[in-house]
Amino acid sequence: MMYDVDALRAQFPALLAGTAHFDGPGGTQTPAPVIDAIADALGNPLSIRGAVAPGEVNAETIVAEFRRAMSDLLGADPRGIVFGRSATQLTYDFSRILARTWRAGDEIVVSRLDHDANIRPWIQAAEPAGVLVRWADFDPVTGELPASAVGDLLTERTRLVAVTAASNLIGTRPAVAETARLVHRAGALLFVDGVHYAAHEFVDVTDLGADFFVCSPYKFFGPHHGVLAARPELLETLRPDKLLPSADAVPERFELGALPYEALAGTRAAVDFLAGFVAEASGGRRERLRSAFAAIVRHETALRGRMEAALSAMQGVTIHSRAADRTPTLLLTFDDRAAADAYGFLGRLGVHAPAGSFYAVEASRHLGLGDSGGLRLGLSPYSDTSDVDRLLAGLADFLKS
Structure with missing residues (x-):
């Protein structure tokens, strides 16, 4: 079934501002119909x-x-x-x-x-x-x-x-x-x-x-x-x-x-x-939602794989998201660099990837990250390859800076 991310993005007025959003776990942007x-x-x-x-x-x-x-x-x-x-x-x-x-x-x-x-x-x-x-x-x-x-x-x-x-x-x-x-x-x-x-x-x-x-x-x-x-x-x-x-x-x-x-x-x-994500989907709203989320999972999983492959090749980056079954959300820390610094660096490039423990303070402490956590990269259904590539280029520049 067709997943047209460009048509989807066109329905979000906030995306016209040009920011690459990786803050989905904190809340998504709002589409025009809403x-x-x-x-x-x-x-x-x-x-x-x-x-x-x-x-x-x-x-x-x-x-x-x-x-x-x-x-x-x-x-x-x-x-x-x-x-x-x-x-x-x-x-x-x-x-x-x-x-x-x-x-x-x-x-x-x-x-x-x-x-x-x-x-x-x-x-x-x-x-x-x-x-x-x-x-x-x-x-x-x-x-x-x-x-x-x-x-x-x-x-x-x-x-x-x-x-x-x-x-x-x-x-x-x-x-x-x-x-x-x-x-x-x-x-x-x-x-x-x-x-x-x-x-x-x-x-x-x-x-x-x-x-x-x-x-x-x-x-x-x-x-x-x-x-x-x-x-x-x-x-x-x-x-x-x-x-x-x-x-x-x-x-x-x-x-x-x-x-x-x-x-x-x-x-x-x-x-x-959400129920209208897949144009070819049929049936009642519940069944159309089932088709929509199947398409969302495929799209987000592919983008996550693209991110992980590049991040794994970067020196000085640790990925703390390792469970076999997980959402398209990655938590990173850096050798000798603060995640908050990466957040600020990326923000100046128009890439919104926030840092912190995001109220999951017990999890952050259990990971050995204290209350400061790490840099969280969260994909959303409107994320696309250009967003991911901007993020990866920005992180590569951050590590060189």
Whole structure:
């Protein structure tokens, strides 16, 4: 199936500025159809959701279309799609809600591979409840986090395991489905951070075995907010704090206050934009998304291979992304040179490749990189060979400078 990267790039106004973007793990640029959908939502009548006035009907329609779109993207029930200000906010909220069900002496498991947003909320919820926190370590040499690293920590007191589906720092994709089987066999719940994963892979929360799955639409061309997917029947068992007159139905009971309808309209448009990546694809939106992500994986994997081949030949460069199964995200460090210096050097050439630990501070420390991390090169579906060649030429010049 045809993947026309030039036609794709033409739909992103921000790319006209000429920057070569390798900051996809931090958020993608926004295509015109998403911008238009946001403007259209704001340009038409809007009010609190209802069924009488045009603004009420528009708001109700936007919310319903948002839930259906995210349902198609994640393979989830629309009734289990929860809006949040961010994935971090959603994780904090659900850590507090779930902690009410824990008792002193219970246990949870967190992973050192994860973004801190899927670590600190759980630790902070566990401490006052007297719950023991166990750490699953990844191999700093290979970058791998096998299911056994979690499985070996499970006991009859384990209540929850929090793990990433893909590391935003080094790209590692752990065996989440295998981990889920071990977690569920122990009678625990699995909370999956899919923020980096959902930008690069076709998601099926059921196949993954995730009881809770969070992602962020701004990582896949949408607006800045978070989404949580869970089974409606599981959400029915959870009681968050809320205002007395606010809706108690699922998923509304977890969404505090009026929703940002324009952002939800933009997210629906982002999912539709993804579904249209492959012109020849047929079927419903879910099937077209499957075809789109297959094409995205092929495109990004080819570009990653081009980068890795050249970087491996450069003296004084260490690539820390080594897992067999990973996203198109590479973390580099340099002999006797700071990654932050490379970031600044490339930036002056119009190449945006940021440096740091990117909130994956536990992973950075476990790699021996402290809190400073490295230079992260993250590909996106609109990345092309000219971007990669500009990056590689810039790095070669940096190493000579």
